[in-house]
Amino acid sequence: MDSTESTAHPSLSHDLEVDAAVIGGGIAGLSTAFELARSGRSVAVLEADRIAAAVTGHTTAKLSALHALTYSAVTRQHGPRAARLHARAQQEAVSHVAHMCTELGVDAELERVPAFVYVESEQRTDDIRREAEAAREAGLAADFVTDTGLPFPVAGAVRVADQAQFHPRKYLLGLAHDILRRGGAIFERTRVVGLSEGRPCRVTTEDGAEVTARDIVVATHYPVFDRAMLFTRLEPRRELVVAGPVPAASDPAGMFITPEQHIRSVRTAPHTDGQRLLIVTGESFTPGTGGVQARFGRLAAWTRERFPGMEITHRWAAQDNDTPDSLPYVGPLHPGARHTYVATGFGGWGMSNGVMAGRLLAARITGAQLPPWAGMYDPRRIPPLRSGPALLKFQASVAGHFVGDRLRASRIDSVAEIAPGCGAIVRIGGRTCAVHRDESGSVRAVSARCTHLGCVVQFNDAEVTWDCPCHGSRFDVDGRVLQGPATRPLQRRDL
Missing domain, CATH: 3.50.50.60 (FAD/NAD(P)-binding domain)
Structure with a gap:
């Protein structure tokens, strides 16, 4: 942007x-x-x-056919033919973008690099070996390796060459x-x-x-x-991102992701002469579950530990939806x-x-x-039947928020308890309100019921938004829709 x-x-x-x-x-x-x-x-x-x-x-803009541990999951749930078709569809997409950049003359900073899925724990290397085998059987040139180019050791990784990163x-x-x-x-x-x-x-x-x-x-x-x-079959997931320049000599020259530690994803992008922009993603969580500022702190600490000397210049968040299969x-x-x-x-x-x-x-x-x-x-x-437990778990989570959050909606007793820069759910005049106090002390209140299906929103202390834990709708503190599925704003409430 x-x-x-x-x-x-x-x-x-x-x-x-x-x-x-x-x-x-x-x-x-x-x-x-x-x-x-x-x-x-x-x-x-x-x-x-x-x-x-x-x-x-x-987005962090990895254009890759290697999607974490997807191929072992697709093979398990849908069979090896489905995994082969999925790999073909994804690899064709990678090639299509490269072709369109050339045909249209678009300089999208597309770089061909290998993609890695890695783990640091020896206890999870079997997962990586299974994914490497499943990806190979699906038609990708996948290898199990232990040398990745990252500045820290890994226990094992899947490597697929000739993937891409670009400026979407x-x-x-x-x-x-x-x-x-x-x-x-x-x-x-x-x-x-x-x-x-x-x-x-x-x-x-x-x-x-x-x-x-x-x-x-x-x-x-x-x-x-x-x-x-x-x-009923889509589970929203939000992830945080931090970025900053590093010396070009420190570029690990690839795209990396691990399912460990609530996900950690690493890649670099062109920046200035002698430098690359390091982009680190992680802290996967359900929107509306709170503690976002602390999650940013953990991600930043991990980044500085693994890439010493890096100054974080940007931070943001992104969201997507998972399916049970x-x-x-x-x-x-x-x-x-x-x-x-x-x-x-x-x-x-x-x-x-x-x-x-x-x-x-x-x-x-x-x-x-x-x-x-x-x-x-x-x-x-x-x-498929194998995806049933994941589907039921998500539906139970939504039901828990839809019913339980209403019963627990009165988080604090009074608007006066809300500190500057904070937000909370307050019961006012028999109505559940989402109340935010800005740094100057001004207070604004909106309905706490998401306009999609009525779940109670929760305050995001890092992005200063109201987020729905059921289906991922997001609103600013004035109630304006930032992200669907909601299409209508939260109604203003008088205090």
Whole structure:
């Protein structure tokens, strides 16, 4: 976000008719719109804020077919053929981005580097060996190694060569330029709040404009329209990121991730002469579970310990959604859908999955031959029995928040107890309120009930937001929606 110009596409202020409307301007939405525009379809992108700026604008941008311990999980739950198809789809996405950079002349700082999944504990090397074997059987050139280039020893790692890291915003702004060049339209600050399926379909914005289209794609990260009840099969996960310059000679020259210590992910990016930007991600947690400032502290301490002398210059957070069977949902929006589609559940690997989703959805919409892996990602699939425990655990967690948080909603007795810079849930006049006091002492209150399904939000002390622990919606302290699935703000409350 710091190294690219901001965008200023107009908001939609009039009714519009196109072949396809894409809701969401992240990597999945823009990739879909780009592929459709290339096929000759008229297309409009409708983004609630700014394109390539929300989740995609804050990704750590690993473009890799190696996704932590995914292949052993996919093989276990879906079988070896599914693992091979998944590997093929992901590797094709990596190659597609490289090809598009060349074709469009986009300098997206794409670098070919190896990807590693490592562990430091000897007790977990069997997991790594299984993943290396599963990834090899899936068709990736995977090896078990103990030398990674990291400045600390590891017990074992999976290594896959010739993966990529890039600047996704520069890439997507290039796609956006090509969409416009081909006659497509991009509208920012245009929040979609209504969807009517039919022939044609229609979407309505919060300002009352209507878009008529034969086909609609919901690519809003977490679906804002969920007629297949995907919210019962999507678990939001938030992760923190710190970054800062290091000498180029200290670059470990690869992309690294470990499932240990609540996840630790490392890569570098181009910075200035003689330096690289070190990017470290970790502290995976469910939104709305609190203690975010302390989590940042742990991540920063780990980074300084492993990379001595590094000065942290940036910190931020990103979010994604996990599925119980380790594969994303890309395809028809629900069992009866004929012209509405969805892309979600990327499990922290949105770069390759977003590109895959764009190609797959464009093929479905245009009637082109579907890739052999299309059915594997179909949102209408029945989860395998092996994913049942994970599904039940998530649903139980949501139920616990939905019921338990209401019973425990009165966290403090009085607004007067809230210190400057803090927020808390307070029962005021019989209503559950989310109250924030800024550093100057001013207090603002909003409803504590998430406008998605009514769970009680919790205060994020690092990002100064109200986060929903059930499905990951996020709001600023004035109640404005920052991240869906919620589309309506939290109502203001008088104190």
